[in-house]
Structure formats: C-alpha cells, structure tokens
Amino acid sequence: MRAICHIGHHKTGTTSLQAFLAQNSHELLKAGTLYPWVENEGAANAVAKALRGRDDDDELSINIREAHNALAFRMLADTLPAWKVPGYHRMLPHSNQMMRAIELQIRELQPETTTLCSEVMSHFGKIAPDLITRLRTKALRSVSDISVWCTLRRPDEQLVSWHGQQLRFGQAPAPLSDPERGLKLDWLHVDYRGVIEPWAQLIPEAKLILRPYDEVKAEGGSIDDFFKHSKIKRPAKLQPAQHLNVGFQPAVIILLRKANKQLPKPVAAQLASHMTALTRGMELFGTSQVEFLGEASRKKLVEHFAPIHAWLSQVSGRKAFFADIDKMAQCNPRSEAEALQQFLDQLTPDRLQRLPSKELRDFLAQQHA
Missing domain, CATH: 1.10.10 (Arc Repressor Mutant, subunit A)
Structure with missing residues (x-):
C-alpha cells in the first residue's frame, strides 16, 4: 500500500482539489484510492454513500470537504497553545482519535493508495515538525510506500496571492512594498525549504513530488495535475470539480x-x-500586470530566496525549479x-x-x- 500526503501549498488549488476528492470519495475508493474521513460527519457521509452506492452533488460541510485541514488544525491546537481550531471546524475529536480513524480505514479497506490533502499541513515543518512523525507513525503506520507532494508558486506571486487572502480574512497587513513591515521573509510563503525539508528528514523513505504552479496550471489545474502525476486511477463517473478560493483582482x-x-x-x-x-x-488589470512589491522589496526577496531556490532545484532534480525565476526581479508595468x-x-x-x-x-x- 502507498500513501500520498499533499501538503499544499496555500493558494495553489489545494482547496479545489480537497473538495473534488471529498465529493468523489466513493468512486475513488471503488477504484482503489481512499480519501479518509476523520470525524463523525465524515463517517456518516461515507456510510450514506455506501448505502446509495454512489457519490452525489450535495454540498458538503467543511468538516467533510476539508477533512484533512480539520485534522491538521486539530493536531496543531492539541500541540501548540497559540493555535486554535477555527470556529468553522466544529465538534472535532482529539487528533489521536482522528488519526486512529484513518489507520482503521486503511486496515479495513486495504486501499491501493491513501491520499491526505491539506495545505494546513504545510505549517508542520516550520512550527511543529514532531507532528510529521505523529502522522507517519499513527495514521500511516501500515503504509510502506509514501510520497510527500507540494505545489509551489514563485514567491513574489505567492506573497501577492497570500496578501489578498489576508485581506479576505479581514486583516490589514502592511503593503508588500514596505520591505521592513510588509515583507516577511521567514514565513512559509517564502521559506519553502523550511516547509519541505523536515518532511524529507523525518520521513526519509518518502518520495518528494514538488510541482511548480505554472506547470500545474498548464496541466489544467490542481485536479488534472494530481491525477496525471500521482498515477492513481481516475474513475469515469465523477462529480464535476468546483473552482474554490479564487483570488481577488x-x-x-x-x-x-x-x-x-x-x-x-x-x-x-x-x-x-x-x-x-x-x-x-x-x-x-490582472495580478501579473500590477506591481505590489516595488524595487526595494523585490531586491530583498531575490537575495533571500536565491539559496532556497538552489536547494529546491537540487532536490527536485531540475536545472531551475522555477524556470522563470529571473522575472522575480522585474517589476510589473502598472x-x-x-x-x-x-x-x-x-x-x-x-x-x-x-x-x-x-x-x-x-x-x-x-x-x-
């Protein structure tokens, strides 16, 4: 048996991929891929699908639609006092019970592939690496073949996209053009090595699948790219994909x-x-036309990211992980x-x-x- 841990990154289509996998969990399981539930709502939904013998297009609750985000939030909250489970993920059990639920589903269903998908897990490496070990030794203890998947945007584009997400959440961050207050170089939206390397160190047997976001878009988006490069079987009867968490102009x-x-x-x-x-x-104007960082922030970002990009290129076996990395130094025209x-x-x-x-x-x- 094998497992795929898809850890995001944020703003790369992971929300849409999670929703698609959850919506089609019954057909996927029949084809050999388990997308496991982690709490009671998910368990009830799985039983209902089994009785019907099919998936349907009902709107799923967020505990089902983003089950593995719920797991990741619960793991962080159970470990770090500063972390709380967001209010929209209600009535979650302890993370040990959630991981036990995954372990038992793998044991009883014996799938060819188990897929976990959660951009919140991208936080583990930088702030709570022990959670990587817990996930491997509890939820995925019976899996012999494991892959860790992460899709990454060029960091200048990632920062702009996340800036918009912060504003969607009601925050008021400093402009990215402020290189002192607005440009945070130590967080996971720039420090991709800090996100990924702990997974490779703590699960040394894992295969890393690192995907540049531009290539994912060229494949048709996160769902098509996942099926192509994960090699899991794609059933014929699937509910259509939803395009979720679309960025602001x-x-x-x-x-x-x-x-x-x-x-x-x-x-x-x-x-x-x-x-x-x-x-x-x-x-x-689109985001590729409008300049949010400015020359000073771009210069600082380029210098900081150079060794991170060299590491990404080395571990991915690419000459340059981001083929257009030179564009990061160039300001947009508007x-x-x-x-x-x-x-x-x-x-x-x-x-x-x-x-x-x-x-x-x-x-x-x-x-x-």
Whole structure:
C-alpha cells in the first residue's frame, strides 16, 4: 500500500482539489484510492454513500470537504497553545482519535493508495515538525510506500496571492512594498525549504513530488495535475470539480486594504463578500500586470530566496525549479494607483446601488475624491 500526503501549498488549488476528492470519495475508493474521513460527519457521509452506492452533488460541510485541514488544525491546537481550531471546524475529536480513524480505514479497506490533502499541513515543518512523525507513525503506520507532494508558486506571486487572502480574512497587513513591515521573509510563503525539508528528514523513505504552479496550471489545474502525476486511477463517473478560493483582482486587494483599516470589521467583511458581484463585467488589470512589491522589496526577496531556490532545484532534480525565476526581479508595468483608478472609472451609480448599505456606498464614493 502507498500513501500520498499533499501538503499544499496555500493558494495553489489545494482547496479545489480537497473538495473534488471529498465529493468523489466513493468512486475513488471503488477504484482503489481512499480519501479518509476523520470525524463523525465524515463517517456518516461515507456510510450514506455506501448505502446509495454512489457519490452525489450535495454540498458538503467543511468538516467533510476539508477533512484533512480539520485534522491538521486539530493536531496543531492539541500541540501548540497559540493555535486554535477555527470556529468553522466544529465538534472535532482529539487528533489521536482522528488519526486512529484513518489507520482503521486503511486496515479495513486495504486501499491501493491513501491520499491526505491539506495545505494546513504545510505549517508542520516550520512550527511543529514532531507532528510529521505523529502522522507517519499513527495514521500511516501500515503504509510502506509514501510520497510527500507540494505545489509551489514563485514567491513574489505567492506573497501577492497570500496578501489578498489576508485581506479576505479581514486583516490589514502592511503593503508588500514596505520591505521592513510588509515583507516577511521567514514565513512559509517564502521559506519553502523550511516547509519541505523536515518532511524529507523525518520521513526519509518518502518520495518528494514538488510541482511548480505554472506547470500545474498548464496541466489544467490542481485536479488534472494530481491525477496525471500521482498515477492513481481516475474513475469515469465523477462529480464535476468546483473552482474554490479564487483570488481577488488587484483593484479589489487595494480597496480591501483600505476598507479593513477604515471600516468596522463587519462592514469591511460585507464589502469583501460583494466584490465579485460588484466587479462582474469590469475590465480590470490582472495580478501579473500590477506591481505590489516595488524595487526595494523585490531586491530583498531575490537575495533571500536565491539559496532556497538552489536547494529546491537540487532536490527536485531540475536545472531551475522555477524556470522563470529571473522575472522575480522585474517589476510589473502598472501601479497600485492605476489599478484602483481603473476600477473607480467603471464604478457607475447603478453598480454602487448593488451594495447593501449606505456606509459601503459612501466609502466607495469617497475613493473618487
């Protein structure tokens, strides 16, 4: 038997992959791949699928849809006092019980492949490497062949994407163009060696599968890329994939940074939830066109990342892990101000009326001033 631990990274399509695997867990199991549940909701869902004899397109709860994120959060919270399980993952058992559930499913079902998928596990290497050993010796103790999979973005693109995610969460981070306060070089969105190397050291028998995000996109996205390079069987009858956790456009990122600083949290969150509808039909610059870092931050990032990239290239057996690594030193052509102005120029009165509150409409109207 073999196992694949897909540990992300964040913002590389892992959320969509998890949802797809969870939605199709019954057909996958029939084809030899176990995507294990970890708590009671997942167990009940698996039994219901077995009784029906099929998967369906019902919307899954987050404990089922992101089961292995729930496991990773629980493992971190059970180990580190500073970590708490997010409120949306409710009624989770202790992580030992969750890993025992995986171990028993492997024992009873004897799958060809067991797949775990969780970008939250990308935190283990940097802050709690003992959790890697716990996962291997408890949940996956009976598995002889193991692979650790990680998809990585070029770090300048990763930082911009995560900056947008922070704003989606209601945070107000300093701009990435501030090389002192906004550019964090020691965290997992830059220190890819710190993310991956502990897995290789603590599970020395594991095969590393490291995928550049540009190649994943060229394969059709995280789901198609996973099936192609994991060599697991792809059943014919599968529920369609959902495209989840889509990143914001640059103009939206810039606007939410202002909103999260100036507006009450509930109001700023309301704006974030309405931005997709508000911008529908607008022609807006993409992230590859707008510069968020600036020359000073890019210079600092390039120097810091050079030895990390050399290590990635060596362990992956590639001449250059990121084939376009030289582009990291180059600023994009459009400024943040231009991106925001492009949005404001298309913000007509009828679009403003789509917003549910006067406070939001007034906030956007003020941006024209």
